[in-house]
Amino acid sequence: MYQLFRKFLFLFDAEAVHYFSMNLLKLACSIPFIRKLIHHLYSVNQPALKKKLWGLDFQNPLGLAAGFDKNARYLRELETLGFGFVEIGTVTPLPQQGNEKPRLFRLPADKALLNRMGFNNDGAKIISARLRAWRSDHPASAMIIGGNIGKNKITPNEDAWKDYEICFRELFDYVDYFVVNVSSPNTPGLRELQEKEALRKILTHLQTINTHQHRAKPLLLKIAPDLNQEQVKDVIELAIEIRLDGLWLPIPPLTAKD
């Protein structure tokens, strides 16, 4: 049944199918009985899977990386499916369209997706309003929400720190942890921010704001998987110096050689 459904969906554009599927799930979850059924079938409540990290209580270690729910529109559905955490974003200060479509491509033989989205998102203001509504409507939700933040395409790199600050302040009250994303190849020049001094400026600034809050939020950095040894060493030294809580390093897929 699933194989048949999958074959059918694969006839259409990958991005359109993503939203179609999630909106279908949203519709299903709007019926309390069905939502309870899905939750019962897919979620796990195993004390052994619970994990405390950075002072946060994760119900389980299975999370959804940034890019799936960029605009925080599907939190209830993802919680129903049993995710322990969801990282929303990447969020930029201003809304932006992202790259021209098509920009998401299936690689069926590799069981993978090729992403050239370009940080399409509703912008920090709208997304923080959505998160505020989620927090007030679901005060008992135990799902951890991470805020993955980036810069707008039109912002020059020397002003990037301002974009990260805007997103950080805007989302601060509604997310449980932050990820500073400098990893995307789809925003021209973004990866240059992985250079040590550029990173130091952004991260020191955010960490200073963070430590002046009533309760600081865990701050992580997401870097690209293809930095060389020297660059990784720089990033690690900086992470220790600035007391980051973690590094988010996507692992490149293994090939037959590996």
Ligand SMILES: Cc1cc2nc3c(=O)[nH]c(=O)nc-3n(C[C@H](O)[C@H](O)[C@H](O)COP(=O)(O)O)c2cc1C
């Ligand atoms: C369609 C798509 C959109 C993505 N968008 C973002 C994004 O906006 N921000 C980000 O930090 N990572 C983004 N990613 C990268 C994922 O968060 C993740 O790092 C990547 O898929 C590697 O993890 P995986 O091996 O589990 O897929 C995106 C990935 C895909 C496939």
